[in-house]
Amino acid sequence: MNWTLEVVVVPVTDVDRAKDFYARQLGFNVDHDTTISDEVRVVQLTPPGSGCSIVIGKGAVPEMPPGSLRGLQLVVADIHRARAQLVERGVAVSEVQVLGENPSPTSDPLDNVGFVFFSDPDGNAWAVQQISSRG
Known part of the structure; x- marks a missing residue:
């Protein structure tokens, strides 16, 4: 039996700002983007190529303090290209960092160990x- 992670709730203060x-x-x-009433709205968004989505909203999502979620991780084939795309879109993103040693060395020294935040x-x-x- 497969157990797939399909949705992660991300707590936000402003649904429209987060959706943007x-x-x-x-x-x-x-x-x-479903508005059920003035108190209930649910927006589901999915990263390109991902089988897992995020949900932001109000009223129908579990109460968590906005900004409290840590450790969400995306995976890309080219960290430099991904970082350049984020910078181009105005995202404040870290420089590329190498974390640890690659357990399966490849021709690209950043594979498995290259990160941005x-x-x-x-x-x-x-x-x-x-x-x-x-x-």
């Missing part, structure tokens, strides 16, 4: 890792 950041600046696809407007922290075999 994830859709426009990160390039996530807007799967749906950024936060959304509320401070939820993200990492981007280069793993070319999954990109």
Whole structure:
């Protein structure tokens, strides 16, 4: 039996600002934006190529302090290209960092160990890792 992670809730203060950041600046696809009432709104966004989405919203999502989520991670085939794309879209992103030693050395010294880091407007922290075999 497969157990797939499909949705992660990301706590935000301003749904429209967060939707703009994830859709426009990160390039996530807007799967749906559903307003049920003035108190309930759910927006689901999916990174290109991902099987897992994020949900932001109000009223129908679990209460967590905005900006409290840490450790979300995206995987790309080319960390330099990904960083350049984020910079081009106005995302404040770290320089490329090497974390640890590659357990399976490849021709690219950044594979598996190359990372960049950024936060959304509320401070939820993200990492981007280069793993070319999954990109």
